[in-house]
Amino acid sequence: MTDAPAPHSPEGRERGDRTLGSRRLAAMLPDPTGTRPAYRRLARAIAELILDGRIALHVRLPAERELAAALNTSPATVTAGYDLLREGGYAYSRQGAGTWTDLPEGRTPHGVTRLLGPEDTAIDLARAAPGLPAEALSDALARDAPQLAAHAHTPGYHPYGLPDLRAAVASTRPWPTSPSTSPPRRPSPPTPRPVAPGRSSPSAR
Numbered sequence: 001m002t003d004a005p006a007p008h009s010p011e012g013r014e015r016g017d018r019t020l021g022s023r024r025l026a027a028m029l030p031d032p033t034g035t036r037p038a039y040r041r042l043a044r045a046i047a048e049l050i051l052d053g054r055i056a057l058h059v060r061l062p063a064e065r066e067l068a069a070a071l072n073t074s075p076a077t078v079t080a081g082y083d084l085l086r087e088g089g090y091a092y093s094r095q096g097a098g099t100w101t102d103l104p105e106g107r108t109p110h111g112v113t114r115l116l117g118p119e120d121t122a123i124d125l126a127r128a129a130p131g132l133p134a135e136a137l138s139d140a141l142a143r144d145a146p147q148l149a150a151h152a153h154t155p156g157y158h159p160y161g162l163p164d165l166r167a168a169v170a171s172t173r174p175w176p177t178s179p180s181t182s183p184p185r186r187p188s189p190p191t192p193r194p195v196a197p198g199r200s201s202p203s204a205r
Helices: 022-026 036-049 062-071 077-088 133-149 163-171
Strands: 092-095 098-101
Touching: 036 062, 062 077, 077 092, 077 098, 077 133
Parallel strands: none
Antiparallel strands: 092 098
């Protein structure tokens, strides 16, 4: 097993205990029948899961023996598959810390965990609440605090959207309009024309 971390995987990248269980990973993998050898098929399947975002970045993969038992295969197959992932840049290992998912240089995931910037400024969308710099929060509060009083008399819930946002959208329309406080009304059905006595309506003919 290679214990050296990936070149772009700094110390402390493993934040918290983000471990993917062996049974869960086994359920995500496709049917084991197919291309041989088995370790290449395993490595290719895990790499595809990383690329499409179904496995997040910097998540610890199951231990080789645990995954081998879940897949009903030999530990040597899983070890060889993990080695292939590390060689391709899709995983890295550290002594005593297991094997962690990663991406090779120049590759970005194309699923829900797509990166929005370079490696050093990447946003990990696998987390529900990414961190916010303290200065950004202070600037936002200082900018928006004077406007809070204008909303104090409202319940804070606007079923048809924020009034300022409705006004901004209305101002972009190419035709004269104004922000509506109610949903658009459906057109009324046409009024039937009166029929003269002694004549039948066209629909009755």
